[in-house]
Amino acid sequence: MNPDITRERKNATFDVEKLTYILDGGPEKTKRRREIESLVFSDPDFNEEDPNFLSRSDRYDQAVRKSAQMILKLREYGIADPEEIYCYKKMVQGNFHEALGLHFVMFLPTLYSQCDAEQARKWLPLAESFQAIGTYAQTEMGHGTHLRGLETTATYDPATQEFVLNSPTISSIKWWPGGLGKTSNHAIVLAQLHTLGNCHGIHAFIVPIRDMSTHIPLPGIVVGDIGPKFGFSEVDNGFLKLENVRLPRDNMLMKYAKVEPDGTYLKPPSAKLTYGTMVFIRSLIVGESARALSKASIIAIRYSSVRHQSEIRAGEPEPQILDYQTQQYKLFPLLATAYAFTFVGQYMRETYQRISGDISDGDFSQLPELHALSAGLKAFTTWTTNAGIEVCRMSCGGHGYSRSSALPDIYVEFTPACTYEGENTVMMLQTARHLVKSYRQAKEGQQLSGTVSYLNDANLQRVQPQTVAARPTVVDVNDLASLVEVYKQRAAILVELSAKSIQQELQRRKCQEDAWNNSSIDLVRASDAHCHYVVVKLFTDKLGEIGDTAIHSVLSTLALLYALHGIKNNSGDFLQAGLLSVPQVLQVSVRVKELLSQLRPNAVALVDSFDINDKRLNSILGRYDGNVYEHLFEWARRSPLNATEVHESFHKYLKPLRSQL
């Protein structure tokens, strides 16, 4: 164990293990998680080479092997609880992905939820036994988030009782679905349904794409890998071009909408049912953001505690780089953010479960609020995390660029979350739509509830923007409740500002849509402020649940840092709205520095509490024992370029060059 990191751990003021229980949701959960994780450590099948040393084809090969092994082992161990499966898989995958991911998270769930009884009898046994390996082919080359724009067609032919599927343009080629390129032999294809001369919009079809026995693509199917990407090297994101592919009528998923043998179309009873899945996945992404930022913080903070560099005081030994104020200023606000997002992720999971219950009972009243919240928080947390991972990476100096640090991998595997499951700017605007609608309802005298209740008219009248000097300032920058209040007021003012911008555009005779577009910078900013308020509030609320005094104290410091750092970075908003005075903003800067010093002794313990095992973290810089340099050397020597002492290019090009000059 590196003596620096041992000393750091001794200096902690709280019990790391107890904080881990809080993050896991209780000591039993921590225990069970560790049991499951230990199944992977002791398993020689998962003791494989670093994927960074492999070619793309070998990475894919390794991922398929691991996917197949995981299926067998999970059955052998009798692990069936979804959370436990998730935990086991995360441990096997480390920072990477599963080859059969889409089969489990999209293909099977879609069959479960959208097959009618007869279809379920046919397809579920095939899919559960991996005779049918599937994916979900929605996105096309030309259309992503805007689903109505999809171009693939499924035209019903009553004469043969078949659907004819086509990719009528280049841009209609299905593009991006994971596992589509090489792994799957079936795809749920989303296509515009045409029957009896009418188009009924997007519906789902089960399309066989490869022979189940030989795996050779079927007639009319052009399928393959979309090529190398930024990350996801082990995943065969694929393309699919459909050329007059004929499907039996009952390959359309018919639990809700139906096409009768004669071509008659029957509408689904409600459109809200698919709405819930998106909300669920976006809520999960909030938790993924927390985990990615936790990993990056662990690596950067542990490394900063063992890296010595330069000098603060002349003649003294080189300090740990974690002693530099600039380094603390980069990392501790991100550490605080990782905690904040972890608690927001817990809240979103609980809220989803609660509202799912309501929905099952036929009560949809909370869905719009949850939809807006999950869209905005998905964007807010992924953007913050995306930038934060890179700050962590760059705070590690040169070694942050080495794949051995894991930081490049964490970044490239995470960054697509800003785009998939709803492009972030579009998400922010969806939230803004809910905010503006709520604002107008409040103006019309409706009483709002939930996170938008601050928009109730009475509150708004209190927070009109006005000149700074005119407002009496009663904010206590050391009191979280008071800070939650100013974040709330900032959000209210920015929502109002964006609603007024729309109003002004309309007064200039712009149509509704142009007025919206011309206000969209303000609308995104309002959503951002709303999400920021929600995060500060949920972090503050969480503190109320924590009994342990030492942990309560350190988490309160983190929450205060999170809130004040956000004010410092957005001080223009708070000054402009007259929510804070100039001396208060100066005071915030001073307090931020004090909080950095205050957190310094607990920094390593706070990342230890995330309890992410070395095997899962897969980072030499982030090793628990802090023994960085010797392992960096050992790792580098295994680099494939070192397989031979002399690379063949010397004999092929460099030696001959000399004689040609």
Added chain:
Amino acid sequence: MNPDITRERKNATFDVEKLTYILDGGPEKTKRRREIESLVFSDPDFNEEDPNFLSRSDRYDQAVRKSAQMILKLREYGIADPEEIYCYKKMVQGNFHEALGLHFVMFLPTLYSQCDAEQARKWLPLAESFQAIGTYAQTEMGHGTHLRGLETTATYDPATQEFVLNSPTISSIKWWPGGLGKTSNHAIVLAQLHTLGNCHGIHAFIVPIRDMSTHIPLPGIVVGDIGPKFGFSEVDNGFLKLENVRLPRDNMLMKYAKVEPDGTYLKPPSAKLTYGTMVFIRSLIVGESARALSKASIIAIRYSSVRHQSEIRAGEPEPQILDYQTQQYKLFPLLATAYAFTFVGQYMRETYQRISGDISDGDFSQLPELHALSAGLKAFTTWTTNAGIEVCRMSCGGHGYSRSSALPDIYVEFTPACTYEGENTVMMLQTARHLVKSYRQAKEGQQLSGTVSYLNDANLQRVQPQTVAARPTVVDVNDLASLVEVYKQRAAILVELSAKSIQQELQRRKCQEDAWNNSSIDLVRASDAHCHYVVVKLFTDKLGEIGDTAIHSVLSTLALLYALHGIKNNSGDFLQAGLLSVPQVLQVSVRVKELLSQLRPNAVALVDSFDINDKRLNSILGRYDGNVYEHLFEWARRSPLNATEVHESFHKYLKPLRSQL
């Protein structure tokens, strides 16, 4: 040609070609650049496969081949001017790097500048004929920017008149030098010189590391590749461990410092001579930032002009995504920044040349200012560009993640610039040191000149921070000269604030060094504001040189957007200092929106003016002809995973899985 992009070009209000001349520095320069570039198009040797499809070993192999070919062809064509060589090489390399890069930019120049006459006679012919292929081994595993901390030792043994070189610790292993792992047979090694019992600090030694004929590592040399990284896949950044390596006395570079045969050490006449090279390289990086951001803007803006998505007005065709205000708000400020940095890069090159002249004449008076400016601008431009490339990438939706977009490559090849040649935070603090020193000189009554002259005492007294309402606001947010003035005042206030923070820390009985460290957040912010002011000023100054009315008009709009966008993003600073009032900040937001609309018709023409050829850009999304989708499909089909219809993993793992369940 895609009709959308053709229409965009027709809408431009200025002559693209004339703007290209301004960027190149004159029509003759444009002509010559294009001549050189065309040598590459017509050359079948450089018509190679996308490196993204190759294994790391094959990428390295390809890079070595191209390096060798470039040497031969440049001689054949008789291209010898450094700028023309640079231009040719950039065209061959596209977004990637040269295998022999360090031989040309560090090994040869070091020999030229630091060999004494006898050494030059021996080593230059060897290096120029590639018998000796070299690199520059400075950075160690444990030390980068802080050179004094380097641990490698060179101990003089008068008995044999040899130096004995050692890597005494793991952390002293040389780490990162490009070309060190496999390509080079020599390295300039920086080591602590010990002779007659004294250490004289860092000196440079020529160390043979591989046999010149067989390329096998020499005794006492442990050398290899440091493993895969975030980018630079074709470069063999290497490690070097020295185990009692004995060198003849004259392998120490002896033009300045010397060790006599008896071990007597002779000091170099001046330490400032090496100082100039760093300044030069950092100045160049400013230009590299401009180029990287130009490339990213070209790709994102061209793609946004051909991508149609979603709807603004119901029932109308899907708009180009460049019509969304949020998309313009992401991209146009970055386009303005790319222009700003291009002009700053031109200024830095010219200034360096001017001051180099002074230095040759023995006048070092301007060097501290240039040193501070190049350090700060290196950090300011690379950080901005780094974040900007990712904004461009994410603005392209899913396809931005594909390697075919080139955006991932541009990012990973650029991002190390934030760390190499001086870690950015350290650079910002070096600039801050100059600013605080200048501030104190001004306080003591000295009259400052150059970019820091705004710190002269008289100016400072005008800009004391005070409450917002108390200050009369005379700023015209539509007038660039007025905006340069507020940026200047903001910088002055933030320099003063950081100097006062140091003062306060000292009054609390902190030592100088701790006072500095405890103020470093403020110091970085002051440097940032200083650099921001310089960029706004240089952009504004450049406008004065432009005669063409149409170009002057569009560049003025860009400059105004650059300045106002910076104010909007840092509005807290301007409000806090009382430089702008609340209504003015609101007005800035409105103006920014107007400027986006104003730039919209010229966006594609403005990126066309960068005149970066498709071959060099290597981006399907950024193609000049806008024909994105068909080429994306064609590129994907060449992906190595598509070499076989059925990947072997199906037979190895998926088929057997079924029978094991």
